[in-house]
Amino acid sequence: MPSEAPPFGSPPASVRADAARPAEETAHAARIRGARGRRRGSGQRLPRAERLAPYVLVAPAVLIIAGLRLYPLALGVNFSFTGDGDRNGQAVGWDNYATLFADPLFVESMRNVGLLVLLLPVAVAIPGILATFVYLRVPGHRVYRSVYFFPAVLSPVIIGAIFNLLLAFDGPANALLGAAGLGPVDWLGDPGVAIYAVVAVHIWATFGMALVVFLAGFATLDTSLIDAARVDGASLPLVIRHVIVPGLSRTIQFVVVTTMIGMLTSMFGLLYVMTGGGPEGSTYLPEYYIWFQQGQMSRPALASAASTVLFGVMLAVGLLQLAILRRSGRED
Amino acid sequence: MKRRALWSTALIAPLALYGCGSAAEPGSSGGGGEGALVVWDWKSGDATAESYIEAAKADFAERHPDVEVEFVAQPFDQYYNLLGTAIQSGEGPDVMLFNGGGQLRDRADALLPLEDLLAEDMDRLAGWEAFSADGHVYAAPVTLQGHPVYYNKALYEQAGLDPEAPPATWDAFLDNCDAIAEATGADCFAMGNKEGYGIQFFLSGLGSGTLTPQEYDDWIAGDRDWNAPGVKRIFELWVETEQAGLNNDGVNSTAMFNDEFALFDAGEAAHVIGLMSDVGHWKEFGEFIGAENVGVMPAPVASPGAAPSLPYDGGIGYGVAEWTDDPELAADLVRSLTSTAALEAFYADAGAIAADTTIDASGAGPAAAAIVAQIPTGKPALHVALSAETLELMGRLSQQLLSGSVTVDDALAQLAESDQAG
Numbered sequence: 001m002p003s004e005a006p007p008f009g010s011p012p013a014s015v016r017a018d019a020a021r022p023a024e025e026t027a028h029a030a031r032i033r034g035a036r037g038r039r040r041g042s043g044q045r046l047p048r049a050e051r052l053a054p055y056v057l058v059a060p061a062v063l064i065i066a067g068l069r070l071y072p073l074a075l076g077v078n079f080s081f082t083g084d085g086d087r088n089g090q091a092v093g094w095d096n097y098a099t100l101f102a103d104p105l106f107v108e109s110m111r112n113v114g115l116l117v118l119l120l121p122v123a124v125a126i127p128g129i130l131a132t133f134v135y136l137r138v139p140g141h142r143v144y145r146s147v148y149f150f151p152a153v154l155s156p157v158i159i160g161a162i163f164n165l166l167l168a169f170d171g172p173a174n175a176l177l178g179a180a181g182l183g184p185v186d187w188l189g190d191p192g193v194a195i196y197a198v199v200a201v202h203i204w205a206t207f208g209m210a211l212v213v214f215l216a217g218f219a220t221l222d223t224s225l226i227d228a229a230r231v232d233g234a235s236l237p238l239v240i241r242h243v244i245v246p247g248l249s250r251t252i253q254f255v256v257v258t259t260m261i262g263m264l265t266s267m268f269g270l271l272y273v274m275t276g277g278g279p280e281g282s283t284y285l286p287e288y289y290i291w292f293q294q295g296q297m298s299r300p301a302l303a304s305a306a307s308t309v310l311f312g313v314m315l316a317v318g319l320l321q322l323a324i325l326r327r328s329g330r331e332d
Numbered sequence: 333m334k335r336r337a338l339w340s341t342a343l344i345a346p347l348a349l350y351g352c353g354s355a356a357e358p359g360s361s362g363g364g365g366e367g368a369l370v371v372w373d374w375k376s377g378d379a380t381a382e383s384y385i386e387a388a389k390a391d392f393a394e395r396h397p398d399v400e401v402e403f404v405a406q407p408f409d410q411y412y413n414l415l416g417t418a419i420q421s422g423e424g425p426d427v428m429l430f431n432g433g434g435q436l437r438d439r440a441d442a443l444l445p446l447e448d449l450l451a452e453d454m455d456r457l458a459g460w461e462a463f464s465a466d467g468h469v470y471a472a473p474v475t476l477q478g479h480p481v482y483y484n485k486a487l488y489e490q491a492g493l494d495p496e497a498p499p500a501t502w503d504a505f506l507d508n509c510d511a512i513a514e515a516t517g518a519d520c521f522a523m524g525n526k527e528g529y530g531i532q533f534f535l536s537g538l539g540s541g542t543l544t545p546q547e548y549d550d551w552i553a554g555d556r557d558w559n560a561p562g563v564k565r566i567f568e569l570w571v572e573t574e575q576a577g578l579n580n581d582g583v584n585s586t587a588m589f590n591d592e593f594a595l596f597d598a599g600e601a602a603h604v605i606g607l608m609s610d611v612g613h614w615k616e617f618g619e620f621i622g623a624e625n626v627g628v629m630p631a632p633v634a635s636p637g638a639a640p641s642l643p644y645d646g647g648i649g650y651g652v653a654e655w656t657d658d659p660e661l662a663a664d665l666v667r668s669l670t671s672t673a674a675l676e677a678f679y680a681d682a683g684a685i686a687a688d689t690t691i692d693a694s695g696a697g698p699a700a701a702a703i704v705a706q707i708p709t710g711k712p713a714l715h716v717a718l719s720a721e722t723l724e725l726m727g728r729l730s731q732q733l734l735s736g737s738v739t740v741d742d743a744l745a746q747l748a749e750s751d752q753a754g
Binding site for chain 1: 410412413416420438439441526527528581582583584585586591720721724727728731732735737
């Protein structure tokens with residue numbers, strides 16, 4: 001086996017197989033490089049220590065990934081094919097997965113994942129627009145810059161508790177509506193409203209971080225382009241549409257990816273404090289469902305199955321986003 | 333290519349062996365080992381439970397001076413998650429605290445049957461049913477937990493009603509609510525169903541007023557007819573009270589702990605179905621509206637043939653893990669934790685109705701005395717007999733019943749199905 005290894009100093013396989021290039025060209029390049037490598041490898045044999053060095057050097061990382069990530073992952077998947085309660089430890093095949101997809105709560109949680117994906121543009125547009133205003137120096141932009149970031153330093157539990165009070169049926173939000181002559185809304189008690197209320201609070205709580213990323217992106221914008229557009233008489237919407245958005249495309253993509261991950265993986269605290277999955281199970285998300293089945297229903301194997309499904313969804317979403325990033329990287 | 337195949341095989345091999353694993357390794361053991369016992373609970377960190385723990389420790393130290401006992405107080409909201417992990421790994425505390433009912437029965441596999449070891453305490457303590465499963469006793473009761481209907485005597489007085497003569501029938505109850513709403517503006521019920529607990533308390537608190545004694549006993553015995561007239565009536569009442577505007581606003585977004593109880597504490601609602609021990613109970617209400625104003629009434633009779641009784645069960649109790657090294661020693665610690673001296677301290681300091689029937693409760697005010705007086709004729713609470721799955725479904729359906737997105741018949745059909753499956 002070691003004789004087949006690339007000689008020390010040649011680029012790692014991932015770099016050699018440059019996926020950004022068209023397949024044919026890549027294969028061709030790899031053939032050339034491979035031939036070159038072989039020629040060099042057969043010509044001058046490296047000392048044994050030097051040949052083993054790359055393996056020794058990557059060993060810690062590989063062992064940590066294999067031992068602390070892949071092995072537990074395999075155990076978890078394995079566990080999802082065993083039973084709960086009386087059938088603890090017995091192989092039950094796909095039973096847990098059948099139970100999952102027959103459970104209206106789990107189906108609701110997956111539907112809510114879809115809803116989050118649909119709401120993603122809103123979650124990205126809000127910090128984007130606000131960052132634009134800060135960048136264009138609207139009056140008071142210095143104050144806004146710090147005020148917008150403020151919620152990002154609060155824990156979800158505190159934010160949830162605050163909004164529990166604000167959105168209570170007899171709370172200030174409904175008092176405002178009442179003063180405006182509108183009827184009260186049961187923000188956290190109406191199944192058609194509650195998920196939007198929680199997502200809105202999540203966006204409020206986290207958009208500060210995205211705003212900072214946007215501001216960093218603005219710092220790289222070429223101001224002369226904006227000045228030129230203005231001189232040519234472009235209105236603000238036109239400047240945003242044709243100068244700012246194209247200039248920030250990489251930043252926007254980055255914010256899309258991080259916001260998506262944030263929405264799918266870190267809303268547990270808010271859900272736990274604000275709705276507990278209710279009303280009528282309308283605010284369940286997969287991670288809340290997993291916690292609920294494991295801890296409250298003592299069905300850890302079913303929870304493992306739900307975790308495996310969530311892992312699959314995250315993997316698909318991640319790969320999709322990676323593909324999009326790669327494609328846009330090629331455009332640059 | 334060859335190497336990649338090897339890697340893939342290495343990664344996929346564990347998956348191919350699916351179904352061969354089990355979370356709980358047989359034969360492994362945990363706990364404190366020789367001469368030491370570990371207790372898990374969520375109480376020992378409370379200031380109000382300090383004297384109770386001290387009394388129990390002293391009692392145990394007298395009999396086993398050389399055994400060390402360590403109390404580990406876990407946060408309650410994570411307690412069963414942590415316990416579940418301990419049970420999965422087969423390692424954990426020797427003695428652990430449980431809520432009676434489903435939480436204990438779901439985990440009975442991990443516990444030792446105690447009926448032989450605790451035989452002497454059987455008569456002195458009450459509430460064993462909640463800690464029993466399949467004919468075995470798995471924990472000894474510390475407190476009793478139940479669901480009395482509390483009422484605010486001051487509001488009754490303001491409405492010109494006799495606070496010492498609570499309504500005996502549902503119609504009289506509704507008349508009183510109208511009178512109180514007119515005179516004081518207070519709601520009839522303080523109700524919080526955000527977590528789906530409201531329906532559990534409603535079912536148990538008022539169920540003995542709609543189910544006939546036969547229906548009630550069958551329900552507890554596990555022979556549950558969800559279409560029995562008395563059962564259907566209680567769910568109809570759940571919908572009717574909401575539609576008639578008897579509840580506070582926003583029931584589905586009001587948390588029972590503690591927004592619902594806060595409404596009663598503030599005198600904004602005339603009735604609340606509360607607890608007997610720990611929180612949301614006579615002692616807490618008395619601190620806000622005055623102990624003399626806390627009334628306890630039997631469930632109003634809403635169906636002919638019903639015979640109201642106090643719904644109660646063992647509230648919390650200590651069980652022994654099946655992996656403990658010395659079951660008799662651990663059972664002795666459970667006996668100390670349920671000794672009369674310890675429970676007396678718990679009752680006095682924490683405001684719990686203790687499971688020990690020999691304790692004198694007359695000094696704790698009229699509400700506690702009224703509850704204790706009803707214990708001999710009381711019956712297990714209806715919702716405690718249900719599985720955790722059915723309770724969760726009932727919570728969700730109860731929210732749908734209030735918003736009108738499901739009918740009573742539909743809800744009962746789903747509940748019957750879940751109950752039979754479980």
